[in-house]
Amino acid sequence: NAGVMQNPRHLVRRRGQEARLRCSPMKGHSHVYWYRQLPEEGLKFMVYLQKENIIDESGMPKERFSAEFPKEGPSILRIQQVVRGDSAAYFCASSPFGANVLTFGAGSRLTVL
């Protein structure tokens, strides 16, 4: 029973490019959460999704960031026109029924040159 799988683990992009980060939740988990950890800062909630629905995106920057969790396939966090300030570790967590029980992925580290 694989845990939460995130890929890529490391991603390097130049300013203006797009970054796509993928998260496959644990089997049987239909709740997905994305968090961002900026260098030398704490974790911050970004978005909470269930299959085909964005439930809470109050932590997402208003522009350039989007997330989806389609009926089939992984959840995707998409960052368009990346800037240096987007360099961070992005963690995904999944749950079968809510954030009382969470399993975290290993994170995806985005570096913007």
Place this chain on the structure above:
Amino acid sequence: KNEVEQSPQNLTAQEGEFITINCSYSVGISALHWLQQHPGGGIVSLFMLSSGKKKHGRLIATINIQEKHSSLHITASHPRDSAVYICAVLLIQGAQKLVFGQGTRLTINP
């Protein structure tokens, strides 16, 4: 002021010492998580608490809802316990949003 405050920010101790990390919060919560983040960055959920006390091996977590305070204790600490320990609260309003403390960086020297 952050909604979740941890202390100390950094803690260095000798192997075998008893460790306490504190977490105070200022909002209404439905649950509190203690997380461990190792160098290299993966995050592991250690405990989820809504009341009382939980124990797992050498780790003990307690929460006092009235005082809005939780502690994580490590008995007989070992160098492999060296990590960042993060307190996170699940808000009672807005159901699914975790608010994180800044973390406590623990170093256990042999």
